[in-house]
Amino acid sequence: MTVAKIAMQAEEFRLIREYVAESMGLVLEEGTHKGLAAKLSPRLQELRLKSFAEYYSYLKFSPGRSAEWQRLVPLITNNETYFFREAAQLSVLVQQVLPALKESKLARGERSLRILSAGCSTGEEVYTLAMLLLESGGFTWDWDVRIAGIDVDERVLDAARQGSYGERAFWATEPHLVERYLKRQGDRYVVRDILRKWTSFTQGNLLDLADTAAGEQYDVILCRNVLIYFADQTVQRVVDNFGALQRSGAYLFLGHSESLSRTQASYRPLRFPGAIIYQKRETA
Ligand SMILES: C[S@@+](CC[C@H](N)C(=O)[O-])C[C@H]1O[C@@H](n2cnc3c(N)ncnc32)[C@H](O)[C@@H]1O
Structure with missing residues (x-):
């Protein structure tokens, strides 16, 4: 089944970006909103949310917010590492x-x-x-x-x-x-x-x-x-x-x-x- 991509508006990206920076320090790069929207669209559909503004409220205020945060984190972090680095x-x-x-x-x-x-x-x-x-x-x-x-x-x-x-x-x-x-x-x-x-x-x-x-x-x-x-x-x-x-x-x-x-x-x-x-x- 193909999942329709939900567009992320500039203001929605700003809100999510601010929330991520406040919560874990990471600053999402400008211009990454399309990729983020593509990764998160299936999740919004699962949650029956229609927009990223609704997703932002869910992330910030819902009783399931800490579990949702743990779902979001792997989508935004870079986990690249290897043995004997540097x-x-x-x-x-x-x-x-x-x-x-x-x-x-x-x-x-x-x-x-x-x-x-x-x-x-x-x-x-x-x-x-x-x-x-x-x-x-x-x-x-x-x-x-x-x-x-x-x-x-x-x-x-x-x-x-x-x-x-x-x-x-x-x-x-x-x-x-x-x-x-x-x-x-x-x-x-x-x-x-x-x-x-x-x-x-x-x-x-x-x-x-x-x-x-x-x-x-x-x-x-x-x-x-x-x-x-x-x-x-x-x-x-x-x-x-x-x-x-x-x-x-x-x-x-x-x-x-x-x-x-x-x-x-x-x-x-x-x-x-x-x-x-x-x-x-x-x-x-
Ligand atoms: C690129 S990896 C670096 C791994 C290892 N230190 C190395 O140099 O190979 C960055 C890791 O930092 C974690 N990270 C990012 N922000 C964090 C935070 N606020 N608290 C704890 N871990 C965080 C990410 O989840 C990710 O696994």
Whole structure:
């Protein structure tokens, strides 16, 4: 059965765009309303709604609004990710950050490490971090290590928890690591238990991390390829949220096309060949 496409008027797009930006930070690009209308038309018909103005009200005010939000999110987010993305940054993590953290923790008599992948998508970044930590050999059984993935999109989190990937996810991964940490099942690769023991995945919104991550202090937060789609003032808000979850001296990794140049009050940039990372400043 073909579904008739319902047109989205400029004002309707403006309302939905504003609502999405307010709710999760993402700024829908101008000119994407036709594509969005095509993706959402079947849903409007299911709901027997005649226009996107009605859909906007449904999204905002109906008793089913949070379930509807979860249906909308996968249609508007970019979930592109793969194992060992942005290798230069990962080298800095392994060669500079992890040894420095280990030294300072041991000096304080601590043996715990907390890492957050903020906007983790289908989990490749989280499992990459687990592999890197295991390969580093620096964090053995007597360390309490947790690598948490947070994403706004329930659907990608289900995939992350399953931990089953196609070959394409490993184009930047050395084959011996795939062999060591994943087992082949048909044409899929499934993460081994050793990668699961430190890792967890939780639904959460970077605009409001108080419920999801309250009480945690993360030694490293990676928020890569997420803020690129956000407005400047929302980036500031998300970075403030991260600041509330980190002590002075903790590290923040952003995607290579994202920069904190306008929001450096709480983090200072550390420059390495091919990679910039950020370190939380001492609070006054
Ligand atoms: C392009 S993926 C990046 C995945 C991974 N960090 C990487 O660099 O490969 C961006 C992810 O951010 C998530 N995201 C976008 N806005 C979010 C928000 N407000 N809160 C939590 N996750 C969000 C999306 O659902 C998507 O899965």
